[in-house]
Amino acid sequence: MNRYPFWLNALVVIVLVAGCLLALPNLYGSVEAVQVATNSGDPYTEDDIERFVRSAENAGVTPEAAYLQDGRVVIRFDSTADQEIAGEALRETYSREANVAMTLAPKLPAWIRNLGLKPMSLGLDLRGGVYVLLEVDMDTAIDGRLKGYQQDFDDRLREAGIRHRVDLDGQTITVRLTGADDMEAAREVIREADQDVLIADVDDGKSLTVRMSEAQIKARQDFAIEQNLTTLRNRVNQLGVAEPLVQREGADRIVVQLPGVQDPNQLNKILTATATLEFRLVDTTGDEPGSRRYPGRGDEQSQVLKRSVVASGDQIIDAKSGFSEGQPAVFITLDSAGGERMLQTTMNNLNKPMSTVFIESRRETVMRNGEEEQRTVKTEEIINTATIRGVFKNSFQITGLTPMEAHDLALLLRAGALAAPVYKIDDRTTGPSLGQDNIDRGYNAIKIGFLAVVIFMAIYYRAFGLIADVALFTNLVFIVAMLSLLGASLTLPGMAGIVLTVGMAVDANVLIFERIREEISAGASPQAAIDSGYGKALSSITDANVTTLIAAIVLFALGTGPIKGFAITLLLGIITSMFTAIIGTRAIVNLVFGGRKLQSLPV
Amino acid sequence: MSLFGKTPSFDFMGKRRLAEVLSVILIVVSFGSLFIRGLNFGIDFTGGVLLEVAYEGTADLAEIREVLTEAGFGTPLVQNFGTADEALIRLPPQENQDGGEIRDNVLGALQASDPTVELRRIEFVESQVGEDLTEQGSLAMLIALILIFIYVMLRFRWKFAAGAIAALVHDVVLLVGYFSVFGIGFDLTIVAAILATIGYSLNDTIVVFDRIRENFRIMRRGSAVDIINTSINQMLARTLITAVTTLLVLISLFVLGGEAVSGFALALIVGIVVGTYSSIYIASALALALDVSPADLMPVKREEVDELP
Secondary structure (H helix, E strand, O other): OOOOOHHHHHHHHHHHHHHHHHHHHHHOOEEEEEEEEEOOOOOOOHHHHHHHHHHHHHOOOOOOEEEEEOOEEEEEOOOHHHHHHHHHHHHHHHOOOEEEEEEEEEOOOHHHHHOOOOOOEEOHHHHOEEEEEEEEOHHHHHHHHHHHHHHHHHHHHHHOOOOEEEEEEOOEEEEEEOOHHHHHHHHHHHHHHOOOOEEEEOOOOOEEEEEOOHHHHHHHHHHHHHHHHHHHHHHHHOOOOOOOEEEEEOOOEEEEEEEOOOOHHHHHHHHHOOOEEEEEEEOOOOOOOOOEEEOEOOOOOOEEEEEEEEEEHHHEEEEEEEEEOOEEEEEEEEOHHHHHHHHHHHHHOOOOEEEEEEEEEEEEEEEEOOEEEEEEEEEEEEEEEEEOOOOOOOEEEEEOOOHHHHHHHHHHHHOOOOOOOEEEEEEEEEOHHHHHHHHHHHHHHHHHHHHHHHHHHHHHHHHHHHHHHHHHHHHHHHHHHHHHHHOOEEOHHHHHHHHHHHHHHHHHHHHHHHHHHHHHHOOOOHHHHHHHHHHHHHHHHHHHHHHHHHHHHHHHHHOOHHHHHHHHHHHHHHHHHHHHHHHHHHHHHHHHHOOOOOOOOOO | OOOOOOOOOOOOHHHHHHHHHHHHHHHHHHHHHHHHOOOEEOHHHHOEEEEEEEOOOOOOHHHHHHHHHHOOOOOOEEEEEOEEEEEEEEEOOOOOOOHHHHHHHHHHHHHHHOOOOEEEEEEEEOHHHHHHHHHHHHHHHHHHHHHHHHHHHHHHOHHHHHHHHHHHHHHHHHHHHHHHHOOOEEOHHHHHHHHHHHHHHHHHHHHHHHHHHHHHHHOOOOOHHHHHHHHHHHHHHHHHHHHHHHHHHHHHHHHHOOHHHHHHHHHHHHHHHHHHHHHHOHHHHHHHHOOOOHHHOOOOOOOOOOOOO
């Protein structure tokens, strides 16, 4: 009696070995390393490792190891000094093609690395870094699209020879015609421009209103988020931070995490700036409809500019800063549509002036009637006005900036324009010393709490208590193994979750052991007591764990930040403890006590 | 070793009136405090700026307060954090300054008065985040309660489900009340602790219910009160031991885990005490008040379909 079939014992051993193997990488510490990633986001291959290593060796330092990790080359060093020398050298040589970041890499031997095993990553509260939650301004995203429609309809109606006026009011575009005769034709022109917009007749019989459909608005918002994600990812990559994280959260938010970064200023500039450019012709007569005056930046003259935009920031596919005739300049390349339009414009407007408008938006908090209010402040300034001397297409340069501004603008333009402005709504920076303190404290709490429970169980349930202790320790190993496998970050609340799991995981064993004691005092034989103890306690254990599991899943699904970190370890802890506390301890109990005659049980 | 030589025979249900009075008083106090004092919400909920700074030597809280008030940051809340060398500073939301500026300005002002200051952590939260979090937290709690109710109802029928949910609501109210009465900082981790308490307390309740169901099957003669009493007594050792092991680790977390998790640990410690009490008294007492009978505990039998169309 009380023997496990071979397959069940084998299963326990296999799971145990797998768990230990997955948790193993966490035993190796980390060392200084340099991480090289391509600027373009394309992965590096094995062939690239060689030249980076050689570059480090040329600088006089010998890497301890070099390998490929997720398309990035990681080069490990024995000391911070070596890391810095190599980092400098690599930056100097490869800054054009690659991001070189100083980082810490796990000191794993090659065979573990080759198995694809990784230690669990630490959350920002444990290793220090910047966490930012951004909100995407959806109204502006929609507004931008509506303005696009407005201009498009205007152009098309003019081409079709229909006299009209197009106005934008809120989310409604109104097309006013001279008479009812043009209605049908105008409707056709608009349909041709976009099939999905909602067109309605106005009562006066000679106007139409055009609105975006719900689906279009939704699509536009999704596009704005996706495009912002890509853009932010590109911009963050330019910062040269190892393992940055940029991901969507909810309908209109984006989380950015930069491990190891201490100065949020570094991030602020590139994150919330929505600097972009627009090229507009100067309205020399000053009375064309829709023209308005734009202020000049610094010494630059203000100008009255035409309403139609020749080319705008989202058509820029490349931008580099440099010098042109001794002046700081940004060299710009437009996409084909932008280039085509630029060609037409320059051809038709030779010797006429064109301005470059620099647009920047930022968010301000103002007080109104005692209430806080968020307001978007948009600055539009002319940075340069020049006479069109020749015909050009998609490559040209602009001047009128300081060297620093030229550099920043090129960076922003290169990384892509944001489809809509983003605003920081949550911003947390943890210093590295606090991170280390948090690790030490969390680790201490787990250690002491674990020891207290282990001692208590051993005293209270004797040999069975010791078996439960083995299961408890295995449970800890399994939690670490699962966190490593899932690539989930361990956070301080996560450590709290582990601590709580340690306390609660023994509950299953307490239920079983109490039941065994009851069975014995009711007169059952030791072997029968073990069997019915495990059997009868099972339904209580399942019910109890399922309900805790429900709470943990809800926490995980709805929680953010610290709550998620706690929920994940609690969730994993419950699942692994079911295995260790029921099947694991039974395997040991069967091994030790099963299949032989017993007078009493040490429980 | 064992807590009780043999199965104890405390008359828990006999004392249930007393427990009911006690619970009602505690609930009234909790609600009263929530209405009068409210909760001491952390910046997770209110928005604002939070800084953790460390000095070489004792942090002069009065000095920090004065320096920051003079520098125009409104009224800062300054308190020791962990050790006497560290301080936690909370500022109201700052207008027209972005994160970087606030950081530089605060640090500049503090460095001017004591250059050894080190910035350990800084957090800026807009007030709208707080509104979302409150909404999300309440939603999470509601969904958890509904799912749990459904599960318990499937396993035990509705009278027990009602008892279990009443016990959980009781726990949440007392726990939140505790934070209100003592004015302890209420942040996101406390919400997590409350949900963990729900899980734990329910765990306790279910285990007792499980035994009650079993005993209803075996002890056909006893009255409901007797059966419930016996069941609670049979499970008493387990209830207390699990509470002890969990409290052991939580006390370890409270003492060693640092300020950042001490509130969380405290919430759970209170939660476990309240949860243990409620699963003995509130859940079973309510099931009893709803006149529970063996029929309420038997698994749901599928009824035969008499007429087929």
